[in-house]
Amino acid sequence: MSIMCNIGDAAYSLSIYISLLIITGAAIYALFELRRTSKIALSYILVFIAVFHYVYLYLVYLSAINCRAFYQVSIYPLIIIESLGEYSVFYPDIGQLAIILLALMWRGEIRNYIRKLRIERIEPSTHTPTTPDHRVQDYS
Numbered sequence: 001m002s003i004m005c006n007i008g009d010a011a012y013s014l015s016i017y018i019s020l021l022i023i024t025g026a027a028i029y030a031l032f033e034l035r036r037t038s039k040i041a042l043s044y045i046l047v048f049i050a051v052f053h054y055v056y057l058y059l060v061y062l063s064a065i066n067c068r069a070f071y072q073v074s075i076y077p078l079i080i081i082e083s084l085g086e087y088s089v090f091y092p093d094i095g096q097l098a099i100i101l102l103a104l105m106w107r108g109e110i111r112n113y114i115r116k117l118r119i120e121r122i123e124p125s126t127h128t129p130t131t132p133d134h135r136v137q138d139y140s
Helices: 007-031 036-066 094-105 106-119
Strands: 070-074 081-083 087-093
Touching: 007 036, 036 070, 036 081, 036 094, 094 106
Parallel strands: none
Antiparallel strands: 070 081, 081 087
């Protein structure tokens, strides 16, 4: 049973990596202009933060279940509540915040992409009005 309880150690080391990614992302944002290369690097960091955050929660959950502890995780919009026995703690959901920051960072490109889709979809019609016998409609 102690081997399965050591999953918490992996989760702890993963939390250190998440912290380092957050610091690296903040440094890139603060030190460099958000041009294409730094924006892409920061995007990868934010995606890794979101994925590692939820893997961390899963590993902590597995560790608690395998150690027979009553542990519960509730994920709400922008908030996570962790309960262990009768004690609970809530904190901001870093994974959701990373995804929101990612969307905000690329909002101009997303907006242009949506506009481009709308323009392509609403092409002006080359249809000429016709009568039921397929002759051109005369409006004079």
